[in-house]
Amino acid sequence: MTAYSDLSAHFGRIAALSNAIGILQWDNDVMMPRGAAETRAESMALLQVMRHGLSTDARIGGWLAAADSDGSLGAWEKANLREIRRVWTVDTALPSELVEASSKAISACEMRWRQARADADFTGLLPYLAEVLNLQRQIGRAKGEKLGLSPYDALLNDYEPGGRSTKIDALFDDLAAFLPGFTQEAMAVQARRPAQPALEGPFATATQRALGLKFMAALGYDFERGRLDISTHPFCGGADNDVRITTRYEEADFTKALMGVLHETGHALYEQGRPQGYLNQPVGGARGMSLHESQSLLMEMQACRSRQFLTYAAPLMRESFGGTGPAWESEAMWHRYTRVEPGFIRVDADEVTYPAHVILRYRLEKTLIADKMPLAELPAAWNAGMKSLLGVTVPNDRLGCLQDIHWPSGGWGYFPTYTLGAMTAAQIFDAACKADHAILPAIGKGDFSPLVGWLRANIHGKGSLLPTDDLLTEATGRPLDASVFKAHLRRRYIDEV
Numbered sequence: 001m002t003a004y005s006d007l008s009a010h011f012g013r014i015a016a017l018s019n020a021i022g023i024l025q026w027d028n029d030v031m032m033p034r035g036a037a038e039t040r041a042e043s044m045a046l047l048q049v050m051r052h053g054l055s056t057d058a059r060i061g062g063w064l065a066a067a068d069s070d071g072s073l074g075a076w077e078k079a080n081l082r083e084i085r086r087v088w089t090v091d092t093a094l095p096s097e098l099v100e101a102s103s104k105a106i107s108a109c110e111m112r113w114r115q116a117r118a119d120a121d122f123t124g125l126l127p128y129l130a131e132v133l134n135l136q137r138q139i140g141r142a143k144g145e146k147l148g149l150s151p152y153d154a155l156l157n158d159y160e161p162g163g164r165s166t167k168i169d170a171l172f173d174d175l176a177a178f179l180p181g182f183t184q185e186a187m188a189v190q191a192r193r194p195a196q197p198a199l200e201g202p203f204a205t206a207t208q209r210a211l212g213l214k215f216m217a218a219l220g221y222d223f224e225r226g227r228l229d230i231s232t233h234p235f236c237g238g239a240d241n242d243v244r245i246t247t248r249y250e251e252a253d254f255t256k257a258l259m260g261v262l263h264e265t266g267h268a269l270y271e272q273g274r275p276q277g278y279l280n281q282p283v284g285g286a287r288g289m290s291l292h293e294s295q296s297l298l299m300e301m302q303a304c305r306s307r308q309f310l311t312y313a314a315p316l317m318r319e320s321f322g323g324t325g326p327a328w329e330s331e332a333m334w335h336r337y338t339r340v341e342p343g344f345i346r347v348d349a350d351e352v353t354y355p356a357h358v359i360l361r362y363r364l365e366k367t368l369i370a371d372k373m374p375l376a377e378l379p380a381a382w383n384a385g386m387k388s389l390l391g392v393t394v395p396n397d398r399l400g401c402l403q404d405i406h407w408p409s410g411g412w413g414y415f416p417t418y419t420l421g422a423m424t425a426a427q428i429f430d431a432a433c434k435a436d437h438a439i440l441p442a443i444g445k446g447d448f449s450p451l452v453g454w455l456r457a458n459i460h461g462k463g464s465l466l467p468t469d470d471l472l473t474e475a476t477g478r479p480l481d482a483s484v485f486k487a488h489l490r491r492r493y494i495d496e497v
Contacts, residue, residue: 041107155413266299273460293421
């Protein structure tokens, strides 16, 4: 066997182990009985250590050196070597003891977070979260020393390969300066419209689920390779060719769960569209979380809050819930789904105020990783930031710093990818619609195949063949450009009203 085939086989085994971890994590978050938590934590920690051992195998360096001189490799194989080297370099920075300790701390913290969120009890979560944060700092320092990065940038690099906080700071500072004035302008335009009649519930969970499944099918989700379930925090997870999504339901308001389903379906379409021939190789993986978040936000925000989609969707909503009257008309639905209103919850936020939620979390996690603020001060700092950025007064920690699972689950460095993803989504959707003028009319008929076909060819099927900037430039004609996102906001919330 050649060195490349040895590497390919080895990382195929790592992918198989990762798939097992993915399904166990899904079960942990969706249906595992609470009494199994300690046993599951031990199992997950062992599997994480086993995966880390495989990805730091002493033979990998030699294989890479030999494979580099193999002149028979094509573009995909060369890109796979690049991605294998990236994974190997990062993973060899960590001792297995730190990997095990982090996995156990995360398992304990996630379980405690569920109760703490329900009880609005940050104090009860504090010691668990402090241990996760302490270990994340150690991980950031170890990776940073290996990569020549700050601890925060080293953590960010796991979710956004090549991403740097200096670049994000400039983008987010620009948005933080732009959004408050734009938000007020959009709300002033909105206030001049007649008030929209309310949708009267309750809306049965079973009916909401059936409607969500119908729209998942319309978007192109493959139910032979996935499923829809309920969890405390919506997510997309599972394994290769077993891509599972979750949502949460409120019987007083079906619109939140539905948009959650559409958001997670965007993630799932990306996962289901990755190149099958390289599915178990690093080059076949999704190209970073800003691109992943762009696919969920492209579906939820760009496509499914468009007038075209709601022209198709409103009659189905009305039929499902037996609605009558003007509140169920497509134009009323469009105004409802594009309403700008600062609120407490990130996942329910409109796309104008959403970046402020992310900017707050980004600034806080940078401060905490740098150990420039005691963790006990997080609720007060969070509430002050919400007041400053969004003008809202947070009533309790359940609606404040306990609302997201990311920090309890070890996702430090993840949050900025949401707003990077929103900007990327606007740019990709704009390019797709310009390349294929059939996309928007088809969405108006519930046909997402032109859009998904374009995404398969230009984003999903590329895997990690190209670095993020190169992939985006190839697909849209330019690197990430915040002006496209701003133009989209102005068009939707000012010009089209």
